[in-house]
Amino acid sequence: MHEAEPAEALAYYEDPGPGTGALPPRAWWAASDARRVALGGQWRFRLGDRADTYDDGFAAPGYDASGWDLLPVPSHWVLQGHGSPAYTNVRYPFPVDPPYVPTENPTGDHLRAFDLPDDWPGGAAVLRFDGVESCARVWLNGTELGTFKGSRLPVEFEVGELLLPRGNVLAVRVHQWSSGSYLEDQDMWWMPGIFREVTLIERPEGAVTDFFVHCGYDHVTGTGTLRVDCEPGGTLTVPELGLDIPTGEPVIVPVEPWSAERPRLYDAELATEGERIPLRIGFRSVAVEDGVLKVNGRRIVFRGVNRHEFDPDRGRALDQETMREDLLLMKRHNVNAVRTSHYPPHPAFLDLCDELGMWVIDECDLETHGFQEVGWRGNPVDDARWTPALLDRAARMVERDKNHPSVVMWSLGNECGTGAGLSAMASWIRERDPARPIHYEGDLSCADTDVYSRMYADHAESELIGRRTEAPLADAGLDERRRAMPYILCEYAHAMGNGPGGLSEYQRIFDTYERCQGGFVWEWIDHGLRRTAPDGSHYFAYGGDFGEELHDGNFVCDGLLFPDRTPSPGLVEYKKVIEPVRITGDAERGQVTVTNLYDVADLGGLSFRWTYEVDGEPADSGRFEVPATGPGESALLELPRLPADRAGDEAWWTVRAVLAEDTAWAPAGHEVAWAQFAAPRQPAGRAHRGRPHSPRRAGGGLITLGPAVFDAATGALRTLAGTPVEGPRLDVWRAPTDNDRGMDWFAESRLDRAWRTAGLHRMRHRVARVAVGGDMLTVAVRVAPAAADHALHTVFTWTATGDRLRLEVAVTPEGAWSVPLPRLGVRLGLPGQLERVSWYGAGPGEAYPDSRAAARIGRWSATVDELQTPYVRPQENGARAGVRWAELTRPDGSGLRIEGEPFWLTARPWTTEALDAAAHTCDLVRSGRLWVTLDHALQGLGSASCGPGVLPAHRLDVRPAAFSFTFVPLGGTAGPTAPTDLEQQ
Template sequence: MKEKRFPMVIAILFLSINAVFAQQHDWENEQVIGINKELAHSDYIPYATIDQAIADYANESPYYQCLNGTWKFHWVKSPDLRPVDFYKPNFNVNYWDTIEVPSNWQIKGYGIPIYTNITYPFVKNPPYVMTPAYVGWTNSELPNPVGSYRRDFVIPENWDEHEIYLHFAGVQSAMYVWVNGKKVGYSQGSMTPAEFNITPYLQKGDNTLAVEVYQWSDGSYLEDQDFWRLSGIFRDVYLYATPKFHVSDFFVTSELSDDFTSANLKTTLSFENKGYKGAVTVEGYLLKDGQSYQGEKPIFVKQLTASTVGKKTSELAIDTKVDYPDLWSAEAPNLYQTVFVLKNITGKTLEVIASHFGFRKIEIKDSQLYVNGKSVLLKGVNRHDFDPLNGRYITYESMLQDVKLFKQFNINTVRTAHYPNHPDFYKLCDRYGIYMVSEANLETHGFGYDVGSLGHEIPWQKAHVDRVVSMVEAFKNHPSVIIWSLGNEAGKGVNFFACRKAALELDATRPIHYQGYNEAADVESIMYPSVESLDDIGAKEDPKPFFVCEYAHAMGNAVGNLQEYWNVIERHKRLIGGCIWDWVDQGIKKEVPGKPGEYFFAYGGDYGDRPTDWNFCINGLTTPDRAITPKMEEVKKVYQYIAITPGDIPNGKVNIKNKYQFINLNQFDLSWELNSDGQVIEAGNMNALNLEPGKSAEINIPLIKPQLKAGSEYFLKVIFKLHNDEKWAQRGHVVAWEQMEAPFDVPAIEPIHPETLSSLTYREEGDWILVSGKAFNMKFNKRVGTITDLDYFGTPVLKTKPEAIYGIQPETKMLYKDSVTIAQVAGPMLNIFRAPVDNDYMFGGGYGPKWREASLYDMRPKVESISVGKKGDVLVIEADIDSKSSKGYTVHQHTTWKIYGNGFVDVTTEFAPDKLDYPLAKLGFLLQMPEGFENVTFYGAGPHENYRDRLQSAAVGRYQTTVDDMFEPYLRTQDCGNRSNVRWFTISNHNGVGMMVTASNLMDFSALHYTPLDLEKANHPYELTPRKETILTIDMQHCGLGGGSCGPGPLDRYLLKTEKATFSFSIRPYVGNMGDMGEVAKTKLDN
């Protein structure tokens, strides 16, 4: 009986398998990557004349029709709910919504954006995307949304006898296309163009175009990038017409002579014939960018016989010698235009196409990357196509702004992370001079890097290779592309060797990069090495150069240690640079809940999206709206191409090295300035420096030794600026600078003897010490061991509410209730906590949670002993204080207060913190000034926010700002506003009355309308409520930033260890009639 049933079981099994395959959707089948699509090719538009082609304005071409604009739109949350007959012309769409194309439908209010980094937003079950979702996931409510798009169009009459193509520059993630009710085809692969020949489907008059877009497809398994998951037709849609015989593709390269004085221009033209009969002529022109073709002779004229033309496809290869070409590089982006004219036998022009071209040679030799025979360093960033208003629909103006900012901030390289960017972005990089690492739309991070990744799965090889081929074909003619990247975080496997093979068969002129599998690449590459490990990598002997494809993770308040990375990169020849992660915060503009008309930049989870990685998408150097940040300033300084180092500074000797590879420094204006105590006292301009690339020279600054003032500091600053206007910046734009200490033999300050000052009086009343002088009054509380109130010239500068001391828990007279901020007491209170920056939470140490676990934000003082007495004309208060957190962590302080008759208060604290196995955030004090103290003047590193490991871009100077302006609106609120290497600062009110703080050495400080706990508790800036008071932090030391949100934390020398330390500072009065702030700050009292 069993023998008879077995064949029946097999039969049923095969029927079941056949039924499954019969029902398998194209969008859940890794073998179906397109139906009836045209082969990938170079991105170009056909024109009618050479003038049109040179101008390259697509809308001016009579053979181009843009289909961007308003489309009819219908959205459903699942494929089974879609209107299946909507593609039929008689289907009524009048009641449908409208949507702008290009756009992402989530941005327009359909469904919600989902941000996730690694975890797929649907249940992982390749190639299927409809597996029932986990409870709570967005996918459980929106299994696979489908957008149905409709619009009509009319074909111009002059397109008769032409082939007509429909071009989609970007659709996520899969689509079907119909024209006039007839199914044209299918496509997936979101980030490269999809084209269809729609000639057979067209009719006279109105034509109906229908597009059905699926949010998820099997292609989504290859699109697991770290970005918002957005859907729809998000790049341009257009039609173009070609003659029956036309140029279907072209590839222009050059072979440069060893001395780079001549080139063999190699042109390969591909043709396609759809029924044309007769011979044709092809003319080729090579024009310098902007040059008219009038009077120019073609560089070649080729006759194609009727028999050649008659073939379905054909190819023509032409070599042309070019003498003394202007070479293209990022520093000197000299462009040409190649123009190809197709004419019939009578000489009538059939088609003109053109493309920018750059003569340049990319080589890997001697473990280095060479461009035109020069070893280059890639000073780069990773960039997503992202706009806060439009999602992944990027306007030309936004792309242009990005490229200009790259140039202005010394960025010479962009990695298109992790997919090909908008085609216009490539053109802009060609024109402005940016090296591109063009990366394929290929990431499977959610599968890991090992055998489980799809790179090992042969059934997925076709899809892998298609994405690389589509990228190479589309962008192969762009000189800015110097490296092809096979993808990102997609594991290892044979599929990447297949990708490499396919790429090199199409283009052998560029090296290959792939982060995850260096055996398949010409360039070694990893992410987020430490400075130490990068040093080891650089020292390794290897024929392959090493490229740090991601480093210096710029999440929130970050980009510490950047100079140290570049010290290492410039020390080892095989290190060719790196790309910072990443360029722009991916924050979407969203209305503040409950506040119509007010907006903020949203990150993961703000839409209720699950799964989510929260604010891990907020890691740009610039904000979503491209505001300049302190991080960008640091990058500009570290990436600058001119090294300026001190020689014999007092005699004006300075050393200059030109680190450009193709630019002489005589293109820049050279100037200098000498400052004393932060103010410029001498300045001058010098003749342009004629210094060839790679060369060094000593220059003589014609400074006149100043009359040296006692106790003053002197700094020399040398500056290089643009001499001429450039496309990306105006004349006078600073490209490089350096500030160097001028070590003059400065006389010491003569101290003032206290007995020469006004007298002071004091009395003790219980817990209080009341001190008065001619211009000040002060209250000191013995129970908390600090000043509680201080007024200068009748104006309170520190003022504590009485209940902060005794009104909370009078039975114990404890200072705090429920861990209320230490800002309850106005005077200096121990502060060892900062609102953790993103790096403090993540991989580089995770210090932030440890600080909170130990309650370091909640240090409660207990005065163990206190003494009060006069020493001559100085009141001296000494206190031993144990400040203890609610979890028992203790910092012992021995503090000496010296109060003088002129209102000066010198404070010296000896700290003895309990040992911890992790660093402190800071070591210092927090103070609170009353409402109205808004004006800030400081002498230290500035003008922008800086930290001890992000200081290169901050010059020592005297700066004026406001408390409001010291706040940096990081999209997840965190510590901000710090200034390092500060000698003194003053906070004053509108009447000019203020409090000055000076340090015996250097200090950090901030002045905000928020306490550290305020900043920690909020998730977005709009959740903060500014305090009327000004909250000051004064720190002996402040922990560095590092790059630990994805990578190493601060270097050891920038950590704040729990060791004994001494900090001295002085609180002083200041009003305008006291004279120059700097002189007041230098006043030294003999104690």
């Protein structure tokens, strides 16, 4: 790499420094009695394709911009019809040539005219920008204020002497690419613009320059220590605590501590000669003690998510209603922690975290992951020229967010490699705020951190770490220090597409080992941008949909929420896995054990209810009286005695923990935790369902058996009670999930590639034998892919009794199989008019072998459309687990009932092949048929899209298998009829 030019020769947007002209960073507060003018709204805007397309004459007073476009601020101009967004995960979308950026550098000029309020008093004032990507130059009334970088961090300029009563003109030039772009490679859309608020704030004489609220809590004495450092000095009043004290002086008072579970805040007011600021103060202390991270003296467990700021229409320009919606959804799904990946969020979000209760790891606006592509050569965190910018970013984060009790750790950034710049940041933060630990994942030595943090470590390695028996570091001193640290997974359970699997196994590790203090699922929301298809339907776009030269496809869609903030099945599963109350039942002994897994709270805020269902029908219900059990403690409850069920009935107890009263985040009755366990079952007597039928050959090359008609040559079922049927055929293929597709950089995780190499997506079916004998029809089929000698020898045995048609399937592998199967079952094509599916089994949502904790046994009903899960990139979805019976019906109630030992049910209006071929949901077109798959077994999901694959217990290895189903017509003709065309049904 060539030598960089002297700093003075660089354009400001390429200089590695943080910028010029800004005031020192300081705390953020939402309101005070000082006047504010919000400068959002419609701005004049023009876009140039280079930094120098236009001169800076537009900033001069009197410039006529009436011919420019209008652009809303806050916004990203690429989402307002000017250019296009682009997505990359690791790779920079420009040459790695720091600090230089391409000549092709989209640059947006923004103009905003404004008047001061009539009662504006004059004097000092600051102009504040809360977020601009990626570099800006600012003028007010023709005077340049300065330049800045650090897209997701605030900057302020002194402007009081420049303000006019009327006709102020604010000019801002924003460059998409700058030296700052090298520090902002954060696995997200590249979307330039002024995307957070712009505000003019009065600074009266004697107004607050900055303040720092120190609120420690002593869990031994139950007292809080409060001191507020303020410039200039003033007073602090906390009416509830009877405090009216000078700033700078500490006071110790009895208080209730703040925690994510009990976010106790005290209203206060900070007053100086020139300003009064309302505050909400939370007392809490964070420390690493004896190798464990503790808050207020108690070990905590992060049940967390990584959260990018995103909206499918507005990008990162979020309003407070959306921020609150995010937090309400988190709280309602038992999430208690947020890592602000990979930049500080809008400051109002942290106010909401204080209010509603959330542990927060606040992460600096820093990632240089793209340097990995060039062997980390030139990495800014190991280049002294960039250290001022790194320290500037650290200071702007810490100073802005230091007064939030929800922030329990500072994070230096993400995926930056290692270097002296990170050490300098850590040293500065420790000196400025020694009361919070420091986090960074990218240095396995943990030289600058207080916790041992990893991404995507698998279950086995995490268990070793939990035992403090992980592989040692070469440096004995660093190894000893790291081994004594608490362990968190700052990213795990990659929630891309259908998944993640293996959550329950991770949670077992967190619950077993004191050192393992939870983790943060990657990530909260899919970053799909809403678009309209030619037919008017909506879909969500991802990388490559905007003509990007480089992109990483749908890797930007890896969240627990769909882009429109609909919870995915993954979020429902996560809620169940991390529930803060563990309920276990022993029906034989008639007992229930309730264990409190909260970090702080007792169970006094919950009500416990039980129901008893027989064959899915409610039989009885009631409430348990549970004492206010403390954290880590258990209560033993007695089940009520109920009359014995009939022989053969399947009965289940369900115990639910719900909110006893309304909270700030959910109403009374909201379900927090639940468990289900089976009641003892009496053996059923032998059922008599009518006389058996014998198969007979009929005209036209057909065989009849009870209510069914078969093809005599192939043995294929043609109709059932007059309803046409395609199949059943042995089915082993599924539209690969994102986790099946794995990681491009880790070939062993590419399960779909192995499946396709083995030919599982193109199996051929050779009928070896169709035999009629006694009371059965037997069809032997060899199922195998072209160009291979491995196969699945399959025998279908059909019998009929009354109007019931029974199928027994026996599968025997032949040859050498080197891969697990995606699924093992049979697929049928049925009339598309079968629009509703009712079933008794696990529900109501989809489930897979390693992602079924949230499925509970009951009777459920849904339309076929409701059974589909609209993953942004279509893939295998919609399986229902543990199905005992299912009914597929038309609006008039006629249709088909399917019974079997607990099986997996999938029903779709399109084929698996169509699902496999689709790139977006709008590509899926109804086929006119209903395609039903009845699976004996399914391969698990894992999280190999970025993490470990399927655990051995959930692999569908090839081995002999036998399973059966019974088909019963509903409201149809009992006798056989000739087949009819499926499209006419």
